[in-house]
Amino acid sequence: MSKALPTRSENYSEWYNELVKRADLAENSAVRGCMVIKPYGYSIWEKMQRALDDMFKETGHTNAYFPLFIPKSYLSKEASHVEGFAKECAVVTHYRLKNDPDGKGVIVDPEAKLEEELIVRPTSETVIWSTYKNWIQSYRDLPLLINQWANVVRWEMRTRLFLRTTEFLWQEGHTAHSTAQEAIAETRQMLEVYAQFAEEWMAVPVIKGVKTPNERFAGAEDTYCIEAMMQDGKALQAGTSHFLGQNFATAFDVKFQDKDGKLDYVWGTSWGVSTRLMGALIMAHSDDAGLVLPPKLAPIQVVIVPIYRNEEQLAQISEKVAEITKDLKKLGISVKYDSSDNFKPGFKFAEYELKGVPVRLAMGGRDLENGTVEVARRDTKTKETVSVEGIAIYIQNLLEDIQQSIYKKALTFREENTYKVDSFEEFNNILDTKGGFILAHWDGTSETEEKIKEETKATIRCIPLNQEAEEGVCIYSGKPSKGRVIFARAY
Template sequence: MSKGLPKRSEDYSLWYNELVKRADLAENSAVRGCMVIKPYGYSIWEKMQAQLDHMFKETGHTNAYFPLFIPKSFLSKEASHVEGFAKECAVVTHYRLKNAEDGSGVIVDPEAKLEEELIVRPTSETVIWSTYKNWIQSYRDLPLLVNQWANVVRWEMRTRLFLRTTEFLWQEGHTAHATKEEAISETVQMMQVYAEFAESFMAMPVVRGRKSENERFAGAEDTYCIEAMMQDGKALQAGTSHFLGQNFAKAFDVKFATKSGGLDYVWGTSWGVSTRLMGALIMAHSDDNGLVLPPKLAPIQVVIVPIFKSEEELEKISIQAKEIAKSLKEKGISVKFDDRDTYKPGWKFAEYELKGIPLRIAIGPRDLENQTIELARRDTLSKETVDLKTSNLINKIEHLLEEIQENIYQKALKFKEEKTTEANSWTEFQEILDKNGGFVSAHWDGTSETEEKIKELTKATIRCIPLDQKEEAGACILTGNPSKGRVLFARAY
C-alpha cells in the first residue's frame, strides 16, 4: 500500500511512477514506451471521457471514426504539418510475414512490400481533411462538427506513464466552417470547454492562453491552450485547440459553394486532450499517502468498510451497510461495500487511502449499538463520528462530496497563485525558476530568436500568452528590447 511510497519532496519523479503502479492505474507493457492502463485507471479515464463527450455533444458535435493508417503522401501535402511530426512517425512498410526457411521464426516477407508506406496516425488532420473533400460541397454542409475517440502513436525515446507514451488515448475534434470568424469562435469555445472540465471536474485551475509561434501546433495559424501547474513547480499543457485557417482545406482542395454563388476554401479547427490528463490529475492533487481524487471523477466516491470478528457480526453490519449503499446509489453516488474477509480493516483503510476514495465509512458492532458510523475524508485525512439518530447521513455525504471537490480545487488554486511570480530582470527570472519554479510572468520582445535563447539558457518555455494579458509597456528580460506585455514562462512536462 502507501507504506514506503517515496516522498514528493525527496524524489517527485519516483513518487509519481510508484504511485501510478501501486494505485493500480497503469504499468509498462512488453512493448517499449507503451503502457497497459489497468481497470482502476481506465475507470477514471472513462469518467473523464463520459463527461467530455457530454460537453462536446452539448456544443453540437457528433462522434465518428477514421482510419488508424494514413498514406505517407498525405503528410507531404501540408509542409509545416509533416515537418512537425516527421520525427515521431511509425511507418508500416510490409503487409505480411512468413516463416524463416531456417526455422528461426517469422520474418517480414520481402515480397509483401507496400506500394506506398502507411503512417500509424500521430494525429488525423490529413486523413480527415481528405475525407471532408467528399462530404463538403456547399455552405449547406457547414459547419461540420466532428469528434473522434481514438489512439495515436508518436514515437518517443523517453517515456513516462500517462504523461508521455508512444501510444496514448485521446479525442480529436475536427471542424469545418464557412468563415474565418466562425472557425476562430469554435477554437476559443473548445478551449473554454477544456478549461471548464479541468476546473469543474478535475478540480484543477488552469491558465487560458495562446501559444507563441514557436510552440504552435504544426500546420495551425493559432493555438489556444490551457496550462496547469503541478506540485513540483512544473507546468503541464492540459489541452489545446487549433485554428487551422484554410491550410488543410487548400492542401486537400476542400472547397464549398458560398451563399453568394462563389467558391471558397473552408476554414478549419482541430482540438484535443489525451490520457495525459490522468497524469495531470495525479500530480495536481495527490500526496505522500497516495491518490487524492476529486469526487466528480472518482470511480468509487464512497467505500463502506465493516469492522467485524465473526460472521454473525458481519451479517448484522451488512444489513445496515447495504441500506446506506442503496440510498447513496439512488442519489447517483457511486459506492462500494467491501465485505471481503481476506483482508483486515486496517489493510483496507490503507488501500482506499492509496486509491484516493473521497469518503470512507467504517461500521463496527459498537456503531450498530450506538447507531453511529465513522466518516473519513481523503482530502484532509480527518475523521468524525456521525450520530444516525440526529443526522441525515445521505444528505451529509452529498454535501461532504461537494465540499471535498471544492476544497481540492481551492488548495490547487492557492498553490498555483503562490507559484506565479513576476520577474523584471534576467537575474530575477533565473532565480525564481531555480528557487521557486512555477509560472514566471515576464516581458518578452516577441521574437522567436529570444524565445529559443531563453529556452536554451534556462529550459523554460513560453507556456502561453494569457488571454487576459494586459498591454503593458516594458523591456524584455533577456534583450531589453520593447515588450507589449507579460507572458508566462515555466519549465514543463
C-alpha cells in the same frame, strides 16, 4: 501493503512513477514505450471521456471514426504539418509475414512491400481533410462539427506513464466552417470547454492562453491552450485548440459554394485532450500517502469497511450498510462495501487511501448500537462520527465540499507559486530555487524565446488571454515588450 511510497520532496519523479503503479492505474507493457492502462485507471479515463463527450455533444458535435493508417503522400501535402511530425512517425512498409526458412519464427516477407508506405496515425488532420473533400460542396454542408475518440502513435524515446508514451488515447475534434470568424469562435469555444472540464471535473485550475509561433501546432495559424501547474512547480499543457485557417482545406482542395455561388476554401479547426490528463490529475492533487481524487472522477466515491468481532456482528453491520448503500446509490453516488475477510481493516484503510477514494465509512459494533458511522475524508484525512440518519444527504454534501476544497487548494498553490519578475537574474533565481509560473516581459521574437529556452530549459507556456496591456522591456534582450507571458519548465 508494500513499503511506503517515496515522498514528493525526496524524489518527485519516483513518487509519481511508483504511485501510478501501486494505485493500479497503469503499468509498462511488453512493447517498449507503451503502457497497459489497468481497470482502475481506465475507470477514471472513462469518467473523463463520458463528461467530455457530453460537453462536446451539447455544443453540437457528433462522433465519427477515421482510419488508423494514413498514406505517406497525405502528410506531404501540408509542409509545416509533416515537418512538425516527421520525427515521431511510425511507418508501415510491408503487409505480410512468412515463416523463417531457418525455422526461427516469422520474418517480414520481402515480396510484400507496400507500394506506398502507411503512417500510423500521429494525428488525423490529413486523413480527415481528405475525407471532408467528399463531404463538403455547399455552404449548406457547413459547419461540419466532428469528433473522434481514438489512439495515436508518436514515437518517443523517453517515456513516462500517462505523460508521454508512444501510444496514447485521446479525442480529436476536426471542424470546417464557412468563415474565419466562425472557425476562430469554434476554437475559442472548445478551449472554454476544456477549461470548464479541467476546473469543474478535475478540480485543476488552468490558465487560458495562446501559444507563441515557436510552440504552436504544426500547420495551425494559432494554437490556444490551457496550462496547469503541478505540485513540483512545473507546467503541464492540459489541452489545445487550433485555428487551422485554410491551410488543410487548401492542401486537400476542400472548397464550398457560398450563397452567392462563389467557390472558396473552408476554414478549419482541430482540438484535443489525451490520457495526459490522467498525469495532470495525479500530480495536481495527490500526496505522499497516495492518490487524491476529485469525487466527480473517482471510480469509487465512498467505500464502507465493517469492523467486527464475529460473523453474527458482521451480519448485523451488513444489514445496516445495505440500507446506507441503497440510499447513496439513489443519489447517484458510487459505493463499495468491502466485507472481505482476507485483510484487516487497517490494511483496507491504507489501500483505499492509496487509491484516493474520497470518503471512507467505517462501522463497528459500538456504531451499530449508537446508530452512528465513522466518516473519513481523503483530502484532509479528518474523521468524524456521524448519525446514520440522513447520512446519504450528508455524504452528498461532503462530496461536493471535497470537490471544491481540492480545487481551492490547487488554486492557492498556483497563486503562491506565480511570480512577476523584471530581470533575467531574478528569473533564473526563482526558476532554480522555487520553480512555478513566472510572468515576465518578452520582446516577441523567436530568437529571444529560443535563447531563454536553451539557457534555462524554461519555455513560454502561453500568452495569457484577456490580460491587461502592460508596456515594459524584455528580461533577456532589453527590447520593448507589449506584455508579460508565462514562462515555466514543463512536462
